[in-house]
Amino acid sequence: MDRHAWKPFLQRWSQEWRIAHPDEEPDGEPWLGCPPATEDEVRALEARLGCVLPPSLREFLLVTNGWRHAGNFVWSLRGTEEIGWLADLEPMWAEVYADEEEGDAEPAAARSLLISLEADAGVVYLDPGDVDERGEWAAYDVFSWTAMGPERHGSFSEKMYDFYAGFHALDRPRCETQREWDAKVEDARLASLRGEVERPLTVFAQAKRFGRDRASFLHFQMRTLLRQEDDDPFDRLLTSTDTRSWTLDEDLFAAQALPLLFAAHDRARRFGSGSTIQFLWERGPQRVKHLLGRYQARRKEPGFRLCFGNPEFDAAAHAALDAGDDAWPRLRDALACWRPLHEDHLAPIALLADPRAARLITQERGRELLATRRG
Structure with missing residues (x-):
């Protein structure tokens, strides 16, 4: 310079x-x-x-x-x-x-x-x-x-x-730099839905550095499907109310992120380690604890089944996972039925809360799903 x-x-x-x-x-x-x-x-x-x-x-x-x-x-x-x-x-x-x-x-x-x-x-x-x-x-x-x-x-x-x-x-100064990054994040979100992978990942990662919380959640979704997410942003997004630059939709969080977090919590308990769910139970605001309790109660209901997204995709994805050797091609084809539940919903990450889908979706297959035009 x-x-x-x-x-x-x-x-x-x-x-x-x-x-x-x-x-x-x-x-x-x-x-x-x-x-x-x-x-x-x-x-x-x-x-x-x-x-x-x-x-x-x-x-x-x-x-x-x-x-x-x-x-x-x-x-x-x-x-x-x-x-x-x-x-x-x-x-x-x-x-x-x-x-x-x-x-x-x-x-x-x-x-x-x-x-x-x-x-x-x-x-x-x-x-x-x-x-x-x-x-x-x-x-x-x-x-x-x-x-x-x-x-x-x-x-x-x-x-x-x-x-x-x-x-x-x-x-978090309210200034032109923030507005520029927010515009870049929105452009990258639309690019991701069109099937671009690398550019949105780069934009979201850079915007995260500047405290753009929406970018953190969008980045998390892409990296989750790529099987690259080594941590999640929810302790910060759900607890730091005074400095957030964006508010995570609670219905979207409950529908897509909570299944993943509870699956990770179950694994962590087996190894005696901590989890995001444990952190939120201990330090999260009351409204978040309410979401956790409601989802935990649903899991205990007879006949509980994970919901992967909008009804058409959910039905097609469950049918694909029940299809044995044909599971992957059928799951890939089911993506044509997927629709975002919210404008901040980029990909069907709740799939990975199902052990069958978690085994099925490798990094390469996750990239293939992200490279497909969606929604």
């Missing part, structure tokens, strides 16, 4: 930060940066370090010689006078993470450039030993309270974009 791209990006960030924090510095300019560094100041920094700075950091400093509120837990970034080697400025951090790196003649932490000035028990640094074809150095941030190791990003500009997305996810 050059300085001509940095300037509008940082201006938008500053304006949106002011929207989210109207009572902080109300009389100041909507700018989180500092005056730009001069070429001489940047050259003096490079001479002091004995190396050329990576392009995106160099161009950044020529737009703003420092930055405030870089991330949710990074309060400021260093300017040309403060940037230096991690081992010199924060030797404790360099030693701790050098000890954790194995098989590296010179551990990244020991050779890295510290760019954060104030952070919540953490540091942000760039690794001059991990350089791409553009000359960009990999960027890391690490915080002692996360109990996780350093998180890698391909460059300083990628790390800053990640900070920007994290600001949106936490502070």
Whole structure:
């Protein structure tokens, strides 16, 4: 990213930060940066370090010689006078993470450039030993309270974009960026129903980073059918009422997600582990506990049978699963009968609550279903 791209990006960030924090510095300019560094100041920094700075950091400093509120837990970034080697400025951090790196003649932490000035028990640094074809150095941030190791990003500009997305996810400013992502999510939803797979997955994943909760649910449905979902978003979507950017339809949740969650809960109980259902029983709002209790009571009724969706699809899907060796082609053909139960319904994920369908629908077959025009 050059300085001509940095300037509008940082201006938008500053304006949106002011929207989210109207009572902080109300009389100041909507700018989180500092005056730009001069070429001489940047050259003096490079001479002091004995190396050329990576392009995106160099161009950044020529737009703003420092930055405030870089991330949710990074309060400021260093300017040309403060940037230096991690081992010199924060030797404790360099030693701790050098000890954790194995098989590296010179551990990244020991050779890295510290760019954060104030952070919540953490540091942000760039690794001059991990350089791409553009000359960009990999960027890391690490915080002692996360109990996780350093998180890698391909460059300083990628790390800053990640900070920007994290600001949106936490502070949720009502602004043009939110509206742009919501429009992209709606376009990706329609594309998914037309049978596109990769582009909607990418859009939903990116929108999730910006706190767009609708994208989390849509992404969950696609990944569920692809058998790739390793966690679900419902503890956040159903409990964080003050910061949600979208409200999950309770009827859709009960019809399509609850069967999956109860099936996962049954498996977790066999292994003595926790589950989303357990979490919602313990910490969910009363209206959610009511949904859980109602569905749990239905499961105990004589003759209870999973419902996979709209009546035509439900009947065709059950007939397919009862068909033995012909189950898969018949289930695939049944998709022609499927209709979304709600505008946020992308795929018949309740199928996977049935052990027969769960065995039948592999990753490849799930992708085949998603690649079919639906509804």
